[in-house]
Amino acid sequence: MDNFSFYNPTRIEFGSDKEKLIGQILAEHNVKNVLLAYGSERIKHDGLFVTISQSLTQHGIRYVEFGGIVSNPLLSKVREGIQAAREHQVDAVLSVGGGSVLDSAKSIAAGTLYEGDVWDLFIGKGQIHAALPVFSIMTLAATGSEMNSGAVITNDVTREKFALHSVHTFPKVSVVNPALMQTVSRDYLVYSAADIIAHSIEGYFTAAVQPKIQSRLVESVIATVLETTELLLKDPGDYNARAEFAWASTLALNGLTYAGTSGFSYPNHMIEHSLSALFNVPHGAGLSVVMPAWMKWYHSQNPAQFARFTRTLFGKETAEEGIAALETWFDKIGTPTRLSQLGITEADMPAILENLKGNTRWFGLAETYTQETLTTILKLAL
């Protein structure tokens, strides 16, 4: 077990109707005037906006609406948000939505209190010494953003997709009400499932130091996803399954499963980023294609861990059986497992390989993931 620091000061308010507490929560933190960040206008129609605005007003908190944040959120929008936050002199940012809105909210919160251009904070040119307090109400599971300090933003001009992290950008309080996630589409549910599994297995399989207790925690998360996804496909209104799915998602990305591990990498995310950058496929769909192919190529490098994975999660023996079981499960829930299902053919491989040249460098994996290796993996995914 390697040395580690674990610190996660986000308070999670989990459960039904918790969004009704938002006014009280902000009042406890002495918030008087908040930037209310959100994505589409959907929240205006489904009653959530009314609930939030009433709760804020009841506690004497003013708010400035800041909508229109899109998936794969953009730097230009973050700059707009910073301008709005300064103009209206807000003293906090409230995110209502999924990870894209929350990542934007964190970036706005840090950028507002930073004198230079906010992009500095993504490229190591500036440091985050303070941020407006961030609060969130989640409407989607599997973003992880609700209980970590990271934010991923795309620079619309350079097309760079970079992240910031800081002790100041943990949400103070995140509201996770599984009932708000019941309207997520069937497709996005299964993509979320693939995403949680991908986040869970990257470290689990690649870490040079992987304590057994951490493997057990990862397996607890994955077992929960396997079970609850099927329950939710049968009955999207199954509150308890939705709740366990949401909590598994939070635990997968709040730092807990990585404590004491070291020497891990994110090859599946690396490959997937090229797919979504080039073909605009949903992140989770790209991941469910990449994972089985990567596993088929990689498993002989860590046979003991693949044996564990197979035995614990699928009750089988060999690595091949475990990988096949996962692939079959992806097929069963209806998330793609082949590039062809994403409309990608062998003719696209040169373009993917070209895009991956930059990606392997950014992920620090250029030596291991040569063009030959990547070709092998991609062919396994055709």
Added chain:
Amino acid sequence: MDNFSFYNPTRIEFGSDKEKLIGQILAEHNVKNVLLAYGSERIKHDGLFVTISQSLTQHGIRYVEFGGIVSNPLLSKVREGIQAAREHQVDAVLSVGGGSVLDSAKSIAAGTLYEGDVWDLFIGKGQIHAALPVFSIMTLAATGSEMNSGAVITNDVTREKFALHSVHTFPKVSVVNPALMQTVSRDYLVYSAADIIAHSIEGYFTAAVQPKIQSRLVESVIATVLETTELLLKDPGDYNARAEFAWASTLALNGLTYAGTSGFSYPNHMIEHSLSALFNVPHGAGLSVVMPAWMKWYHSQNPAQFARFTRTLFGKETAEEGIAALETWFDKIGTPTRLSQLGITEADMPAILENLKGNTRWFGLAETYTQETLTTILKLAL
């Protein structure tokens, strides 16, 4: 899954040599003058005290020594500590030791900023509105105290053993260096194992609402304890086993495994508190006696969960087999499973039952745990 709030702002600094950072950590928190609470003079001989004092001095931090805290820590000593903290106008409390020292440190930290008598905070007569910041360096695993806000203290006069909890008594930073725990005696290692298991199973078996994901987390903790305790009995110097044991211990009691559960109680701790209050037996030893007896009495009330427990942790089937396997394991590692091994006989039962009258009220279990029921359980433990 029930509604819950999860909040745990303690920073864990885990790993070898982390105690050397203590001066820096306190300086980061603007501490100038700290009450250094500890137990026996052992830390003076094994080099730990020198390491700490050098690190503090290096960062210009003064300290006031406050040693002599004993197991099952006493209210009289807490009052002494409060007097010392006030007299020397310290601005923080640093605990160096196990759970007894840290529980005393938390109580001193809260009591120093409370106008009335500190016992008020244990009996609901007073509220904790503030506390001196608490820091800890752990020399023993399985107290859990390093990452929670609770403190258990025994009133030397009334022989009541009660707890305080407050958002103000979370340690700011806890240093957990498994290497510092290598000198823990064989006895205290196995008592610790019993204690972690006890903390894990109370909610697991008694909760009216027990999400499966939370059961999986609990089983991850227990499986780790079962495995690493045996490794440590063979080789006390096995750093990795010591580290996984320590982290399992932290996770068992930092609130994580209770998120989303409800309607649980602590009957094993309730009964054990009377044993240690009356006979001053080590807490873990008392628990390994109480647990199998309580389980034999209780299991028919939650057969599904006992089946899970037996299957997942011992690969067997019936509740009786699971309980027998746990009892056999306790025997194997050498922690007692019978009151007689603690020197307690049937003649002591009236005194225990009398003491439990107050305890059952304090634990809110007076209706369920009648004198008749308690007699049944105690007889199973003879």
